[in-house]
Amino acid sequence: MSARGFVASGVACGIKESGAPDLALVATADGRPVPAAAVFTSNLAPAAPVQVSRAHLEATGGFASAVVINSGNANAATGAAGREQAEQTCATVAEGLGCRPEEVLVCSTGLIGIPLPFAALQSGIAPLLAARHASGFPDAALAMMTTDMSPKDVLRSGEGFVVRGIAKGAAMLAPNMATMLAVLTTDAGSSPAELRAALRAAVAHSFNDLSVDGATSTNDTVIALAAGGAGARPALAGVMADVCAELATLMADGAEGATKRARIRVTGAASVTDAGRAARKVAESQLVQCSLYGADPYWGRIVSELGSSGAAFDPDRVSIAYGGVEVCRAGVACDRDDGALAAAMAARNVEITADLGLGDGTAVVTFTDLSPEYIAENMRTS
Numbered sequence: 001m002s003a004r005g006f007v008a009s010g011v012a013c014g015i016k017e018s019g020a021p022d023l024a025l026v027a028t029a030d031g032r033p034v035p036a037a038a039v040f041t042s043n044l045a046p047a048a049p050v051q052v053s054r055a056h057l058e059a060t061g062g063f064a065s066a067v068v069i070n071s072g073n074a075n076a077a078t079g080a081a082g083r084e085q086a087e088q089t090c091a092t093v094a095e096g097l098g099c100r101p102e103e104v105l106v107c108s109t110g111l112i113g114i115p116l117p118f119a120a121l122q123s124g125i126a127p128l129l130a131a132r133h134a135s136g137f138p139d140a141a142l143a144m145m146t147t148d149m150s151p152k153d154v155l156r157s158g159e160g161f162v163v164r165g166i167a168k169g170a171a172m173l174a175p176n177m178a179t180m181l182a183v184l185t186t187d188a189g190s191s192p193a194e195l196r197a198a199l200r201a202a203v204a205h206s207f208n209d210l211s212v213d214g215a216t217s218t219n220d221t222v223i224a225l226a227a228g229g230a231g232a233r234p235a236l237a238g239v240m241a242d243v244c245a246e247l248a249t250l251m252a253d254g255a256e257g258a259t260k261r262a263r264i265r266v267t268g269a270a271s272v273t274d275a276g277r278a279a280r281k282v283a284e285s286q287l288v289q290c291s292l293y294g295a296d297p298y299w300g301r302i303v304s305e306l307g308s309s310g311a312a313f314d315p316d317r318v319s320i321a322y323g324g325v326e327v328c329r330a331g332v333a334c335d336r337d338d339g340a341l342a343a344a345m346a347a348r349n350v351e352i353t354a355d356l357g358l359g360d361g362t363a364v365v366t367f368t369d370l371s372p373e374y375i376a377e378n379m380r381t382s
Contacts, residue, residue: 001155002134003162004187005029005227009131010143013124015072015110015117021143023124025132026166026183026225027066031097034227036064037196038105039203041220047076047112050221052086053105062192065099067183067223068106068128071146071168075108075116076218085118092122096129107181107221109168110146141166144181152250158239161188161228165243169251180207182222182247188236189228198237199224206244210252211283211367248366258368260292262350266306269361274311276363278356281309289370295345299327306354317357322350 002008008026015022028034038057040050057064068089075082090104097104108116131139141151145168152167169180190198203222224240252261264282269275282288285305291298299320307313320328323344327336344350 001162002137003164003185003227005034006185006225007132007134008136008140008166009128009133010136010139010141011124011128011131012143013070013128014120015070021139022070022072023121023128024069024071024140024143025066025093025128026137026140026185027097027132028225028227029134031065031099033060033063033065033099033103034225035190035192035195036060036062036105036223036225037192037199038221038223039199041217043218043220045077045218047074047108047219048078048082048086049075049106049108050219051083052090053107053221053223056090056102056105059102062196063103064105064223064225065097065103066093066105067225068093068104068125069140069144069181069183070108070110070116070121071144072110073108073114073116074110074112074219077113078115082116085116085121088118089121089125092125093129096125105223107219107223109144109181109219112218137164137166141168144168152247154243154246154250156239156243156246158188158233158235161186161233161236161239163188163236163239163243165247167247167251180217180220180251182207182244184222184224184240184243186224186226186236186240187228188226188233190226190233190236194236195224195226198240201237202241202244205241206248209363209365210248211280211365252366252368258374259371260348260350260369261366262292262352262368263364263366264352264354265362265364266354266356267362268317268355268357268359269363270312270356270359271361272363273361275361276365278306278309278311278313278354279363279365281305282352282354283365283367286370289368292350292369293371295342297322297327297341297345302352302354303328303331306356311356312358313356314358319355319357321353323347324351324353
């Protein structure tokens with residue numbers, strides 16, 4: 001089942017040397033523009049497609065007919081030529097759909113600083129348009145992948161509507177958009193402003209609470225399209241948040257080289273801001289990530305990161321637990337069940353709690369361990 005009024009497709013056009021699918025499309029079934037919203041990377045070196053999609057949404061007042069996505073090349077750090085190619089991609093898709101070029105949004109993911117194989121991309125647009133159909137979302141999700149272990153495709157139902165999200169993301173995930181791309185479609189009604197508010201809220205506690213390596217990409221983009229007409233469904237924001245949360249979890253589960261997915265929950269912080277700051281510092285600590293890979297409950301590293309996070313901190317009040325097994329109380333080691341602790345650390349998913357004992361602030365960040373496989377994947381251009 002998909003959101004009514006949308007079609008999708010995915011094909012191989014030759015950007016990837018392997019011949020794997022590398023060009024995807026999500027579009028309205030009739031080519032007409034619908035309310036659209038997006039959240040883009042906070043990186044000050046945004047890729048050409050980010051620049052173009054921002055401009056297109058501004059030009060249309062928040063309407064779009066389609067999103068075209070290529071994988072295997074980020075079209076980032078490619079200057080004016082890259083922007084021209086992103087614009088031409090939109091124009092070619094628009095011609096096939098019968099809409100205006102500014103009603104097409106564009107995304108790219110892959111290698112940075114390498115010219116886009118534009119002839120290959122252009123050659124794939126006609127077959128991409130010909131292949132679009134309501135059941136084409138798995139094909140689009142597959143064509144978005146780079147180093148992902150598997151495609152990411154999530155469907156959730158609300159009262160009388162659905163939200164479907166497809167995404168890619170396996171590394172270079174960090175705050176203020178976690179490299180990731182996602183496209184959400186819904187047959188619920190919404191105005192551009194309502195959709196924008198719902199999307200920002202959904203992203204804030206999903207993709208923005210995810211970190212694999214602390215790196216914020218040049219290309220990160222989440223786009224939402226709503227084809228249900230005027231008047232937003234009251235439950236739309238909640239269902240969108242559920243879809244984004246599940247996609248973020250799938251990204252962590254399939255992250256490059258990851259053997260464990262972890263969640264750090266900071267409680268008892270002086271403020272929510274402090275809790276977020278402290279949780280982020282732990283999640284992005286390479287020492288903590290290495291301990292996770294080794295299944296070693298080295299809580300001293302967590303205390304150290306909390307103390308250097310910039311959050312209010314009292315070392316005599318902090319408590320740390322892995323999988324509910326307390327290992328530190330009031331800042332020092334405490335008696336523990338070693339068998340239960342070993343079982344918690346051996347699990348694929350590890351829950352860590354840090355209570356700062358200072359207030360009511362709480363935050364959660366999802367992250368992964370750091371393995372030799374991650375280094376092998378990223379020690380050269382890939």
